[in-house]
Amino acid sequence: AQTVTQSQPEMSVQEAETVTLSCTYDTSESNYYLFWYKQPPSRQMILVIRQEAYKQQNATENRFSVNFQKAAKSFSLKISDSQLGDTAMYFCAFILGGSQGNLIFGKGTKLSVKP
Amino acid sequence: GAVVSQHPSRVICKSGTSVKIECRSLDFQATTMFWYRQFPKQSLMLMATSNEGSKATYEQGVEKDKFLINHASLTLSTLTVTSAHPEDSSFYICSARDRRIMNTEAFFGQGTRLTVV
Numbered sequence: 313a314q315t316v317t318q319s320q321p322e323m324s325v326q327e328a329e330t331v332t333l334s335c336t337y338d339t340s341e342s343n344y345y346l347f348w349y350k351q352p353p354s355r356q357m358i359l360v361i362r363q364e365a366y367k368q369q370n371a372t373e374n375r376f377s378v379n380f381q382k383a384a385k386s387f388s389l390k391i392s393d394s395q396l397g398d399t400a401m402y403f404c405a406f407i408l409g410g411s412q413g414n415l416i417f418g419k420g421t422k423l424s425v426k427p
Numbered sequence: 428g429a430v431v432s433q434h435p436s437r438v439i440c441k442s443g444t445s446v447k448i449e450c451r452s453l454d455f456q457a458t459t460m461f462w463y464r465q466f467p468k469q470s471l472m473l474m475a476t477s478n479e480g481s482k483a484t485y486e487q488g489v490e491k492d493k494f495l496i497n498h499a500s501l502t503l504s505t506l507t508v509t510s511a512h513p514e515d516s517s518f519y520i521c522s523a524r525d526r527r528i529m530n531t532e533a534f535f536g537q538g539t540r541l542t543v544v
Contacts (some may be wrong), residue, residue, distance in 0.1 A: 347532055355465075355518060357535035403470060412524060414461045415533050419470045 314339045316406050318418035325394045326426055332379075333389045333421045335404030342366075343409030346380070346387045351420075352400040360402070363387065365409070394425045429455045431523050433536025440511055440543055448506045448539045450521030456501040457523035461533065462494075465518045474519075477504040501526070511543040 315338045325331035337346070348360040363371045363380050370378050375392045391398055401422050405415040430453040440446045450460055458479050463471040475496050476484045483496035493515075495507040504523075508515055518540050522533040 345532075355520075355538045357471075357520065357522070359532050359534075362532055412459050412526070414473050414476060415522075417470050422468070 314341075314344075314406055314408070314416050316404050316416050316418040318402075318404055318421050320421045321419070322422045322424070324424040324426055325391075327394055327396060329394055330390060330392045331394055331423065333391075333402050333404075333423065335387045335389070335418055337385050337387065337404070337406050339385070339406070339408070341408055345407050345409065346378075347405040347407075347415065348376070348378070348387075348389045349403045349405060349417075350398075350400045351403065352397075357403075361389065391423075396425050396427060399423060399425045429453075429523075429525055429534045431521065431534045431536045433521050433539060435539060436537055437540045438542070440541070442512055442543055443510055445507055445509045446511055446541060448508075448519055448521070448541075450504045450506070450523070450536050452502045452523045452525075452534070455523075455525040455527070457504075458501060458526045460498060460504040460521055460523045462496060462504075462506050463520045463522070465520060465538075471520060474506075508541065511541070513543045516541055516543045 317336045344365045346363045350358045350360045361371050361373045377390045379388045401420045403420045404418040407415050432451045434449050460477040462474045474489045477496045477498040479498045485491045498504040520538045521536040
């Protein structure tokens with residue numbers, strides 16, 4: 313069975329600084345997809361970034377980028393130039409390629425951006 | 428991205444009554460929708476997978492007679508909490524995936540905060 317682990321329950325960062333959130337996963341499959349979702353206080357789940365396992369290049373979306381280490385089964389999220397609006401719960405998620413099933417979520421990391 | 432609409436966003440009901448929550452995919456077809464429950468400061472807990480035209484698949488420990496799921500069309504799934512009790516108070520979220528695109532991310536509704544008094 314696949315699992316996703318987020319080892320940092322809470323983190324904080326100063327506005328304009330950079331922060332990295334950790335995520336590791338476990339699977340014996342080679343075809344899968346990884347995601348980072350953000351859940352702000354409104355509780356709406358918002359997709360931040362996605363990574364296809366077959367792609368070696370790390371995904372980037374503006375201030376958000378990932379460090380995907382397939383051999384180590386690590387998928388960390390880096391937020392640059394942190395903004396107050398980045399304050400949220402961040403969930404790492406996994407799904408097998410070709411699956412129409414549910415995403416497997418980590419327990420989440422609560423990020424607080426301080427002014 | 429695709430839009431999933433969930434209603435109501437908040438509902439307060441009396442103990443013993445039933446509450447229906449709707450989840451609609453507005454601009455895509457979803458053969459499968461997912462219902463989650465989220466406790467404060469915790470991750471999403473999958474309750475059931477809703478399949479269009481067939482019975483829902485419930486996760487272990489989730490009472491199918493209490494949480495009735497109907498997926499009557501490719502764009503609508505409903506969750507009915509029957510004979511609600513205060514312990515059913517929680518945040519419920521639905522999500523859906525676009526059947527045309529494999530491996531796409533899941534799109535989420537806005538969530539429903541249920542309070543049973």
